Amino acid sequence: MKTKAAYLLRSLGWGWLSLLLSGLSPGLMAREYDHVIASGHIYIGLYRDFPPYSFVDEQGQPRGVDVEIGQHIAAGLGVEFRPHWITPDENLEDDLRNHVWKGHYLDKDEANPLAAKHLADVMLRVPYDREFSYMRDSTGELINEQVVMFAPYQRERWQLAYDRRQLSEVSTLALFQYHPIGVEIDSLPAFYLTSALQGRLRDQARHYPNVGQAFQAMQAQQVAAVMGMGAEIDWQLRQANNPDFAAGSNAFPLIGKQKWDIGMAVKHTYRQLGYAVEAIVEQMILSGEMAALFQRYGLHYELPPMYSN
Numbered sequence: 001m002k003t004k005a006a007y008l009l010r011s012l013g014w015g016w017l018s019l020l021l022s023g024l025s026p027g028l029m030a031r032e033y034d035h036v037i038a039s040g041h042i043y044i045g046l047y048r049d050f051p052p053y054s055f056v057d058e059q060g061q062p063r064g065v066d067v068e069i070g071q072h073i074a075a076g077l078g079v080e081f082r083p084h085w086i087t088p089d090e091n092l093e094d095d096l097r098n099h100v101w102k103g104h105y106l107d108k109d110e111a112n113p114l115a116a117k118h119l120a121d122v123m124l125r126v127p128y129d130r131e132f133s134y135m136r137d138s139t140g141e142l143i144n145e146q147v148v149m150f151a152p153y154q155r156e157r158w159q160l161a162y163d164r165r166q167l168s169e170v171s172t173l174a175l176f177q178y179h180p181i182g183v184e185i186d187s188l189p190a191f192y193l194t195s196a197l198q199g200r201l202r203d204q205a206r207h208y209p210n211v212g213q214a215f216q217a218m219q220a221q222q223v224a225a226v227m228g229m230g231a232e233i234d235w236q237l238r239q240a241n242n243p244d245f246a247a248g249s250n251a252f253p254l255i256g257k258q259k260w261d262i263g264m265a266v267k268h269t270y271r272q273l274g275y276a277v278e279a280i281v282e283q284m285i286l287s288g289e290m291a292a293l294f295q296r297y298g299l300h301y302e303l304p305p306m307y308s309n
Contacts, residue, residue, distance in 0.1 A: 031121055031270070031273075032269070032270045032272065032273060033270065033272040033273040033276060036077065036079060036121055036273060037077065037078070037079065039079070040079050040080055041074075041079050041080040041081075041082050042073065042074050042077060042079050042080070042081065042082065042121050042122065043082050043083075043084040043118055043119070043120050043121045043122075044066075044070030044073065044074070044081060044082070044083055044084060044120065044121070044122055044123075044124060045084045045086055045099050045100065045120030045121075045122060045123030045124060045265075046062070046064075046066050046067060046070065046083050046084065046085060046086060046124060046125075047066075047085075047086050047088060047125060048085040048086060048087050049210075050064070050125075051063075051064060051212070051232075051235055052064055052065055052231055052232070052234070052235035052297045052298075052299060053065050053066045053124075053125055053231065054066045054067050054083075054124075054125075062083050064297075065231070065293060065294060065297055065299070066124045066125055067083065068293055069124060069153065069281070069284070069290075069293070070083065070122075070124060072280065072284060072289075073122065073277050073280050073281065076276075076279075076280035076283075077276060077277075077280070084099065084118065084119070084120040084121075084123075086098075086099050086120070086123070092126070092127070095123075096123070096126070096146070096147050096265060097146070099119060099120045099123060100119060100120055100123050100146075100147050100265055100266065100267055101119070101146040101147055101267045101268070102146070103117075103119055119267075121266070121270075121273065122264055122265070122266055122273070122274075122277055123264060123265045123266075124264050125262055126149050126262070126263055126264055126265040127149070127260055127261065127262065127263070128149055128150070128151075128152035128260075128261040128262065128263030128304070129149075129260060129261065146267065146268055147265045147266065147267060147268055148265065148266055148267075148268050148271060148274055149263055149264070149265045150263055150264055150265070150266070150274050150277075150278055151263050151264045151274070151277060151278040151281045151282070152261040152262065152263040152304035152306060153262060153263060153264070153281050153284070153285060153290060153304070154231075154261070154262045154290075154294070154301065154302070154304065155259050155260070155261055155262070155302040155303065155304050155305070156229055156230060156231065156259065156260055156261075156262050157229070157230040157258060157259045157260075157302070158189065158227065158228075158229065158230065158252050158255060158258060158259075159227070159228065159229065159230040159232075159233040159234070159247060159248070160181075160225055160226070160227045160233070160247070160248035160250060161215075161218070161225060161226050161233050161236070161237055161245055161246065161247055161248065162224060162225035162226075162245070162246060162248055163218050163221065163223075163224050163225065163244055163245060164244045164245070164246055165221065165244045166179065166221060166224040167179060167224050167225065170225065170248040170249075170250050171250060172250060173196060173197065173201065173250060173252065173253070174197060174200075176193070176201045176204050176205075176224075176225065177197070177200050177201060177204065178204070179204060179223075179224040179225070180204045180205075180206050180222065180223040180224060181193065181201070181204060181205060181206065181223055181224065181225045181226065181227060182206045182207075182208055182214030182215075182217050182218060182222075182223040182225070182226045182227075183205060183206070183207060183208070183214060183226070183227050183228065184207075184208060184209070184210050184211050184214065184228060185207040185208060185209060187228070188255075189227040189228060190205065190207055192227075192252065192255050193205040193227070196252075196253070196254065196255075206222070206223050211226060211228040211229075211232045211233070211236055212236060212239075214226040214228070215236040215239075215240055218245070219240060219242065225248070230299075230300060231294075231297075231299045231300075233247065234247075234297075234298055234299040234300055235297065235298065235299065237298075238297075238298035259302070261304045261305070263304075264277065264278075264281070285303070285307055286307070291303075
């Protein structure tokens with residue numbers, strides 16, 4: 001008869017083999033609702049160096065709209081808020097895999113190199129989009145079947161800011177056949193400006209590491225305008241505090257979606273945690289607290305359509 005110790009060793013052996021076959025490292029697992037509550041803390045996935053959404057201030061403290069939403073979620077669950085900082089990979093599918101449901105094989109705990117770090121229990125700033133949720137690869141398999149995207153809390157948009165010292169107004173993008181415009185490198189606006197109007201804007205597009213540096217170039221009159229996400233443009237206009245800078249009111253023909261909803265993601269097996277988080281976020285929206293939060297950062301806030309009826 002096998003001893004209890006032998007049985008446990010055999011069970012552990014199968015457990016480790018299962019982890020190896022699934023590509024997971026021991027200890028690197030998203031946590032279900034009960035585990036989050038029992039631990040007394042929650043890891044909120046936030047993009048690093050991404051003002052006004054999530055960043056670290058000069059005092060080393062996490063700040064931003066998404067940081068405060070994460071802190072509110074933690075308080076609503078009665079646990080401690082802990083940021084899980086995300087450095088963007090090549091695409092969102094990679095970010096979801098590396099930080100929500102599987103983890104990255106290079107993501108190790110410095111204190112214990114043999115152990116992998118934690119995953120995010122909840123990841124913020126994820127597009128809430130049915131087409132993206134059910135997107136399939138070339139074999140017909142669902143790409144994002146391991147995650148659930150839920151709780152839309154903001155409607156984002158593309159936006160342009162311009163320098164009135166150089167342009168009296170921006171009524172059409174055709175102006176940027178003759179005036180330089182700054183964009184973040186490898187962003188959708190960067191690709192858009194190289195192809196819009198049959199490529200006639202390509203030579204005037206100037207690429208920068210981020211929207212903040214594009215604004216610095218506009219301050220120096222090296223570009224006449226900057227294009228980016230609405231909240232980023234709002235934030236940079238506020239930071240610049242330059243009366244010569246203004247928000248454009250033009251549209252962006254053929255860019256695809258001019259506006260889209262932003263929500264959250266959890267691992268697909270942990271829907272109970274998602275339901276609890278969604279209830280907290282919904283209360284923020286319905287009470288007006290979400291809109292007030294955006295206003296404190298000087299940002300325009302637009303309700304996702306599901307709340308506008």
